[in-house]
Amino acid sequence: MQSWALVTGATAGIGESFTRLLAENGYNIILVARDLPRLQERATALESKFAISTKVIQADLATDVGAKSVEDFISANQIDVLINNAGFGINKAFTVSALDAEQQLLDVLVRTPMRLMHVALPGMKERNKGVVINVSSVAGWIAGGTYSASKSYLTVLSESLHTELASTNLKVCALCPGFTRTEFHQRGRMSMKGLPSFMWLNSDKLVATAWKDALSGKALSVPGWQYQLLTYVMRYAPRAMVRKIGMNVRIKQRTK
Secondary structure (H helix, E strand, O other), X not given: OOOEEEEEOOOOHHHHHHHHHHHHOOOEEEEEEOOHHHHHHHHHHHHHHHOOOEEEEEOOOOOHHHHHHHHHHHHHOOOOEEEEOOOOOOOOOOOOXXXXXXXXXXHHHHHHHHHHHHHHHHHHHHHOOEEEEEEOOHHHHOOOHHHXXXXXXXXXXXXXXXXXXXXXXXXXXXXXXXOEXXXXXXXOOOXXXXXXXXXXXXHHXXXXXXXXXXXXXXXXXXXXXXXXXXXXXXXXXXXXXXXXHHHHHHHHHHOO
């Protein structure tokens, strides 16, 4: 029986990189995203290049209906890898942002990954086989609005599940990348012109690192020496300093 991997936010960026890495490793791929034409295009490309099977699920994970459609699929089908990658950012301060946008961010970054894991993990545990990678962020260690708070939740939950399942063959890992060259910042209308080039990560490389880290049993994967250093500082620096840094980063991103 061939193994299946489900990837949310599968049509671009880190999610798209994961689909290629997993296909190269022989997994059949279930692609989840909102854009049906891009889903079908990516699925066709994967089948052609890697000779694997694919399925597509068009779903808006900010909605109850969208999230439930993926939950129902997981409940009815065996998946051995779950990549919770879908996400977006808000380019406004919390006090002036739209409440609907804040709720959608919470639903996509917190509610949906939690629910998909809650559905997928019991089956993986019963089979004593499975890998879950939650795409979090180094932003989870700073104070940068709802996005940082959501990523902090995802990182901590991943660590908790990693500990809970330590005696099994299941692997749960939080991937915590820094700034990565994807569509994320452009779609969020965030200004990144002041960021030095050495701070940018390559999506394919960080995904390869994350997969290796997850299989080796690490709870956290922080690709890139620059972000390993940054997260070390963020964990042990005075919180007042961390809060100030986080706010400065957010302000600079809004100046577009």
